[in-house]
Amino acid sequence: MNKRLSIRLTLSGVVLVIVLFLIQLLAINYSNNLLFTFGFMLVSIFLISFWLGLRNMKAIQASCQHVEPVHAGQLLKFHLILSEDKGLGRYQLQVLDDTGQSDLVAHSQQSIELPQLTQVRGSIEQRDATVRSDWPLGFFMFKRSLCTLPEVLVYPATGGRLPLITMLSDAQAQHQEAVDSLAGLRAYQPGDNMRRIHWRALARNEQLQVRQFEGEQGDPSGWLSWDDTSELPYEARISCLTDWVLECDRQGRIFGLRIPGNEIAPESGVKQRHRCLSALANMPELVV
Amino acid sequence: MKQLNFGLKSSSFIGLAAFQVYALLPLLPSLAWLQITLVLMPFLLGMWNTSYKYINSSVLLGLTLWAGSVYLSPSGWFSSETIISGLLLVLGFKWLEAKSHREYQLLATLSLVPVALSSLYFTGLMALLYLVIGVLLYLVVLLGWKAGVRLKSAFYGATRLLLFSLPMVALLFVTVPRIQGPLWDLGIVFGLPIELMIDQEQRQQGLTAKLQAGQISRLKKSDQPVLVAEFDGVVPYKSKLYWRGPVYEVFDGISWSLPSGWDNRSQLLRKAFRQKSELTNALSVKQELVSYEARISAHGERFMYGLDFPVGRSAETFISSDFQVLGIRPLRHEFNYQQKAYLQYQGGRPLSEKELASYLELPEQSNLQLQAWGRNLTSQWPQASDRIQALRVHLAEGGYQITQTPDIAASMHSLDEFFFSAKEGGVEHLASSTAVVLRAAGIPTRLVAGYRGGSLIALTNFVVVRQANAHVWVEAWLADTGWQRIEALDFVLPPEPERAKSATSTAAKPLEKAAKESPAVAAEKPVEKVKEASEPKQKKSEKPQPISGFSWLKTLNQGMENWILNYNPERQVELMEKSGIRKVDWKSLLAVSVLALLLVMVFYGVVINLRRPKRELLLQAFIRLDKGLKKREWQCLPGECPSQWLGRLQPLAGELYPACEIVIQQYIQLRYEQMPEAEKQQAIQCLQRDIKRLTGML
Numbered sequence: 001m002n003k004r005l006s007i008r009l010t011l012s013g014v015v016l017v018i019v020l021f022l023i024q025l026l027a028i029n030y031s032n033n034l035l036f037t038f039g040f041m042l043v044s045i046f047l048i049s050f051w052l053g054l055r056n057m058k059a060i061q062a063s064c065q066h067v068e069p070v071h072a073g074q075l076l077k078f079h080l081i082l083s084e085d086k087g088l089g090r091y092q093l094q095v096l097d098d099t100g101q102s103d104l105v106a107h108s109q110q111s112i113e114l115p116q117l118t119q120v121r122g123s124i125e126q127r128d129a130t131v132r133s134d135w136p137l138g139f140f141m142f143k144r145s146l147c148t149l150p151e152v153l154v155y156p157a158t159g160g161r162l163p164l165i166t167m168l169s170d171a172q173a174q175h176q177e178a179v180d181s182l183a184g185l186r187a188y189q190p191g192d193n194m195r196r197i198h199w200r201a202l203a204r205n206e207q208l209q210v211r212q213f214e215g216e217q218g219d220p221s222g223w224l225s226w227d228d229t230s231e232l233p234y235e236a237r238i239s240c241l242t243d244w245v246l247e248c249d250r251q252g253r254i255f256g257l258r259i260p261g262n263e264i265a266p267e268s269g270v271k272q273r274h275r276c277l278s279a280l281a282n283m284p285e286l287v288v
Numbered sequence: 289m290k291q292l293n294f295g296l297k298s299s300s301f302i303g304l305a306a307f308q309v310y311a312l313l314p315l316l317p318s319l320a321w322l323q324i325t326l327v328l329m330p331f332l333l334g335m336w337n338t339s340y341k342y343i344n345s346s347v348l349l350g351l352t353l354w355a356g357s358v359y360l361s362p363s364g365w366f367s368s369e370t371i372i373s374g375l376l377l378v379l380g381f382k383w384l385e386a387k388s389h390r391e392y393q394l395l396a397t398l399s400l401v402p403v404a405l406s407s408l409y410f411t412g413l414m415a416l417l418y419l420v421i422g423v424l425l426y427l428v429v430l431l432g433w434k435a436g437v438r439l440k441s442a443f444y445g446a447t448r449l450l451l452f453s454l455p456m457v458a459l460l461f462v463t464v465p466r467i468q469g470p471l472w473d474l475g476i477v478f479g480l481p482i483e484l485m486i487d488q489e490q491r492q493q494g495l496t497a498k499l500q501a502g503q504i505s506r507l508k509k510s511d512q513p514v515l516v517a518e519f520d521g522v523v524p525y526k527s528k529l530y531w532r533g534p535v536y537e538v539f540d541g542i543s544w545s546l547p548s549g550w551d552n553r554s555q556l557l558r559k560a561f562r563q564k565s566e567l568t569n570a571l572s573v574k575q576e577l578v579s580y581e582a583r584i585s586a587h588g589e590r591f592m593y594g595l596d597f598p599v600g601r602s603a604e605t606f607i608s609s610d611f612q613v614l615g616i617r618p619l620r621h622e623f624n625y626q627q628k629a630y631l632q633y634q635g636g637r638p639l640s641e642k643e644l645a646s647y648l649e650l651p652e653q654s655n656l657q658l659q660a661w662g663r664n665l666t667s668q669w670p671q672a673s674d675r676i677q678a679l680r681v682h683l684a685e686g687g688y689q690i691t692q693t694p695d696i697a698a699s700m701h702s703l704d705e706f707f708f709s710a711k712e713g714g715v716e717h718l719a720s721s722t723a724v725v726l727r728a729a730g731i732p733t734r735l736v737a738g739y740r741g742g743s744l745i746a747l748t749n750f751v752v753v754r755q756a757n758a759h760v761w762v763e764a765w766l767a768d769t770g771w772q773r774i775e776a777l778d779f780v781l782p783p784e785p786e787r788a789k790s791a792t793s794t795a796a797k798p799l800e801k802a803a804k805e806s807p808a809v810a811a812e813k814p815v816e817k818v819k820e821a822s823e824p825k826q827k828k829s830e831k832p833q834p835i836s837g838f839s840w841l842k843t844l845n846q847g848m849e850n851w852i853l854n855y856n857p858e859r860q861v862e863l864m865e866k867s868g869i870r871k872v873d874w875k876s877l878l879a880v881s882v883l884a885l886l887l888v889m890v891f892y893g894v895v896i897n898l899r900r901p902k903r904e905l906l907l908q909a910f911i912r913l914d915k916g917l918k919k920r921e922w923q924c925l926p927g928e929c930p931s932q933w934l935g936r937l938q939p940l941a942g943e944l945y946p947a948c949e950i951v952i953q954q955y956i957q958l959r960y961e962q963m964p965e966a967e968k969q970q971a972i973q974c975l976q977r978d979i980k981r982l983t984g985m986l
Contacts, residue, residue, distance in 0.1 A: 012390065015397045023404045029471045033461075033852050035404055038419040040460040042400065044453035045427065047889060051896040058897070087904070136449075137430045138393055 005057060005144040007050075013139035016046060049137040056135050059086050060093070060104065062146035064129070065111075069274075071242070072121045072157040078114040078149050080129060092135040095146065101133075114149070121156040121238070121281045155277040156235075156242045164244050165228045185209040193252050193269050222266070224248065224276070226259045234286040242280050249273040259283060300432040303439060304392055305335060307425040308383065311399040314406035314418075315372055322357045323373040326350055330380030343385050350377060372405060389433050396429045412853065413845050424450060456888050463881040465874045466857045494587050494755065495533045495737045497550060500543040501702060504737070505692050505714040510755035514739060515584040515593055519749045524578055525858065526741035528631045530596040530761065530773070531753055533738035535610040537646060539727075541654025541700040544720065544735050547646075551590065553616070559609040567599050567607065571635035572769050574599075579628045586621050590614040593738055593753070596773070600628035609637065610734070611771075635770035639732065647732030647765060654700040655724055658707050662728025672766050675729045676774060679722065683779040690715055690780055715777060719760045722776040732765035733774075744857065905972050906958055909979055913951060916983030922948075930956045944985060951978050 009017070020042055027035035065079040082104055084090055090104040096114055104110055114129065128145040185198055188208035196210040224244045229237040241259070248255040249272070256266035257276045260283075264275050308331060316324050330350065354377055358370050379398055386392050403422040407415045427446030432439060494507065494514065515531070536544035549555040561567045568574065579600070584592060592605055594613025602625040604616050613627060639647070650659060665675045694714040696702050706713040707721045719735055726733040740759035742751035762774040864872045869880065914923050922940055924933045934952045941948050954975045958968060 012393050012397055015394055016400075019397055019400050022401055025471065026404050028467045030408060031856075032408070033855050034407060034415045034419055036464075036466070037416070037457065037461055037852065038404055038407065038423070040457045040464070041420075041423050041450070041453060043460060044456035045423070045449060047456065048449065048453055048892060048896075051889075051893050054893075055897050136445075137427070138390075138433075 005054075005142060007054075007143075008141050010134055010138055010141050012137075013046075016042070016139055020046070045137070046139055049139050052136050053133065053140050053142050055088065056090055056092075056133055057131070057142045057144055060084060060090055060131065060146065062095075062129065062131070064147055064149055067150065067152055069153075069155060069277075070118055071155045072118050074118060076116040076118050076124070076152060076154065078116070078129070080112050080114060080147070081109055082112060082131075082146070083109040090133075092133045093131050094133060095129060095131045118154045121154050123282075124152045124154060126151040153278055153281050156238045156280050156283075158243050158246065159236075159239050161232065161236065162229060162240050164247050165225075182211055184212050186212050195252050222248070222253060223256045223258055225257075238280050238283055242277060245273060245276045245280070300389075300392075300429070303425070303429045303432045303442070304396055307396060307422075307429050308379075308399060310422065310425055311402040311406060312376060312379075314409045315376065315402055318409075319369055319373050320357060320361060323354065323369070326354050326357070327373060327376040327380055330377075330384040334380075334383040334386070343381075346384065347381050350381065372402075375405075376402065393430060393433065396426055400426060413841075413848060416848065416852070420450070456885075456892065459884050459888055460881070461852075461855070462860070462863065463877065463884050465877040465881065466855070466860050494589075495591065495758070496589075497534065498543050498545045499534075499536055499716065499735065499737055499760065501696065501698050501716055501720070502694055502714060504716045504758045504760050505694055507755045507758035508692050508715075513585065513752055513754045514587075514757075515582050516750060516752045517580045517582040517595070517742070519751070520579040521749070523744055523749050523751060524576065524631055526744060526751070527778075528576070529741055529751065529753075530631075530736075530759075531593040531739040531742075531757075532596045532598070532612055532736060533591045533593050534736075535612060535763075536735040536737065539650065539720070539724070539735075541651040542698050542702070556590075556608055556614060557606060560606045560614075561609070564599060564601060570637055570770070571597065571630065571633050573632060573634040574630040575633070576631035577628060578631060579626075581624065581626045583622060583624050584619065586619045586623070588618055588620065590618055592619075592623075592625060594625075594627050595629035595631070596738075597630045597633035598627050599630060600626060602626050611636070634772045636765070639765060644732050644765070647734055648727050648730065650724060650727050651700070655703040656701070657704040658721060658724050659728040661707070662725040665725070665729040672729075672731050672764075675731065676726070676764060679725055679729075680776075680779050683718075683722075683776055687711055688718065688780045690718060690777065716760050718776050718780060719762050722762045722774060726762065726764050726774070734763050736761050736763055736773075905969075906955075906975075909972060909975050910955060912976075912983070913955070913979045916979065916986055917948070919986050930959070944982075947978075947982050947985060951975065951982050954978065 020039055023035060023039040023042070026032070027039055061083040063081050065081055067076065067078050070076045080095065082093070082095070084104045092101045093104060094101050095112055102110065102112065116124075118124070126148050129147050129149050130143055131146050132141060132143040134141050185201060186209065188197065188210050193210070198209045198211050201207065201209045224241055226237065226241065229240045232240055241257070245255070245257065249268070249270075252268060254266045254268040255272070255276075257264040257279060259279060262279050264272070264279060267275075312327070312331075316327070319327065330346065333346070354373065358365060358373075361367075361369070363369050379395065379402070382391070382395050382398065386395055400422070403419065403426075407419050407422075410418050424443075424446050427449055428439070428442045431437060431445045432442040437445075496503075534546055534550075537547045538545045561570070574597070577599075578595065580595065582592070582594070592613035592615055594605075594607075597611055598607050598613045602613075604623070605613050605625050606616065608614050613625070615623065665678055669675045669678055689712040691712055691714065694706075694712070694717060696705055696710055696713050696717060699705075703717065703721045703724055706717040707725075723733045723735050737758075737760045739753045739757040740761075741757050742753040744751055759777075762776065763771045764774050765771055860877070861872045864877065864880070869876055917923050920940075922937055924930070925936075928936070930952055934949060934956075937948050937952075938945055954971070958971055958975065963971070
């Protein structure tokens, strides 16, 4: 990450420089020492404001805590933690261009949200989060990078117009809801359905365990297929499939996804949802 | 005050409005009523209605009315009133259209120009106070924009910033090369005809063949340039520059006039100095040779106002018997000439009896008291030089005042009135009185009119001489040395800084060296004697003054006058020379200034960036606790968490354990538990108190 500090004169600073020049001309013209003093006072304050502004920007720590997944058209929010451990208050900080100004109290941390409106699905490349400030007098604008915002994948927009169609994966396929007799418990694995967590077992032995049902081996599963959305335009088909993925995940179903050039085997849980949504987000754009 | 639609806090708005009023108020009385109304209108509209819609039409109407008022006013387009009213009008329109805080910030910055102009309407301490308050208000306005900043805290912040800047201000003030104005003098320096700088309607003839009381004082009110001179090498002190004009010989009791045939070219040429050797041989004392080129404006006479004492030769000019540089023909056009001069001189051709008599002649029925006073000197002091010295002492102690508006009516006894009763008059009253006294004391004397000093164009070797430098002085003839200048003014007014310097250096010279000098030279440098003469005066001032509540103010004002108001290029050079800089010119000054500024910038940077940050109160408390327990080697070990520390202390602390436990538990609670800030601050104070008690028990 490029942490270089950039400094530029603001319009107010430029105007002050011009005014200082005029005052010097007046002082020379009238051979007036008081006007010289007046000009020198303003020059000194101008230079001191430079140092104060520089100190204001020094050694602010920042890290990106997390980013909430979003669909195209939604507001992407980077959660940043700004921290100050040098014992100096930091003032009028503006992180990126579209947030308000805020102060950072000495020896404190501050959580800020960096919202970004997403327009299209796909990945947003990593970039620097910059902070800028014109404290104390607004003559100089100091700008520096705080941290790198991670690469983010924006899921496709939702808004499918077709009802959920789940094509059975094979002859044994059936809805997961039909399974209702508990077969036992097994250790939790990332991606397991949260609804299957056995909370009592957690309270008892402080271990995350999930319930297993009878007949789960070779579980019945369904396919969300690209071909089932053929009546819709290209992007609408992606949106429809996105809707279906979310719906299946909400219902805790085991589902797979078949899209051109990619087939994701049936599974359930958060990982499966992410796999499917990522595959949909990364689908090539329609070339006309 | 209403909340404004652009989200400005009303306190910021009040601050800016106050700053505007502060900047404009002193300027308004100098404007015509229509212009005052035009200037104030946009400000008032902007204050009452922040969402004023008819800005474009208002600007158009305002400008039209302003242009009309300027057209109808006698001052014209380039007068100061027009420029000031135009500037204020622009600021008013900007105020009217400003919507964002950035625009208001710009407006505040632009308002610094009216503040600078307004300060010209004040003098001394008042002007300085006005400017400092102006800067303070400006900073309050800038700091006040920040959301949540109260006017009071903005004021404290501004004061701190201003105080912090003072060392840098002092440094810049002392070191930045001081350029002296006015700026339009630079035009003359760069070759613009002097004619252009002279107001044709108010063209003054300058010095004439007849000198009457009040004439010099009138000339001194004019700023018209007379000549511009470029010196080879360093420009001498201004007070040493005497630009010699007409030499008056005949006094009729009221006015002085030139001798007969003063404009007769053949007569003048016949008596003129023809060769350089003739000139130099005529001088008994000649010091401080300078060389210069002068450009003089046309004035219709022959006077070239060459620098005293001229010894060079130049085409179309000659040096008359009374040491004037005169033109072959009257000056009808701007004219250039080169000359050399000895700034210190004594001498001249021997005078005939007839000439001596004419330089002693006085009208019988005029200024009788003055003549009697002069004759009295003769009886008291047999030596002519002692008589001159006695007059100098009298002038120094007599409490005379020189004014540009003398209030003495022209009469046959006007000099008596000046010398004995009024003691206040023009420089011509002073010089004439001196001349009459010396003539009455038997010393041949003549009056010389011309100019003294000039404006040094800093960073150059140019001096611009203007009518305001008009001056008149006396030349006295001493048999053993010849003509020598008697400058009465220097014994009446406080000496110039450079003169004071020369006085100091002269006084410091070894006595034997002074003894080697001729008596005439000693007379030309009357510093020691005058010092003696002014001793009673000094003693007077040394008397214990009654303690006054405002004596500090007087001292402050005096200090400010010495070190701020009168800090000029000469004083700057003097200061730098004292600081050890061998060659002081604008280049070395600029180098010193840049170097000092860089050093101060680095210093400020270090101070600001390495300023010890405030420690967190809780951390401070912990450090204090740890330090206290360290006395018994119970301190917290590196990497040890407070609960472990407490566990370790249990067997060690014994009876003190309960006290340690209370304090450390409090610390743990404050360190790791969330609680409202106010409550936390209170708890920290409680912890600090308990730590103090515990450490007291150890």
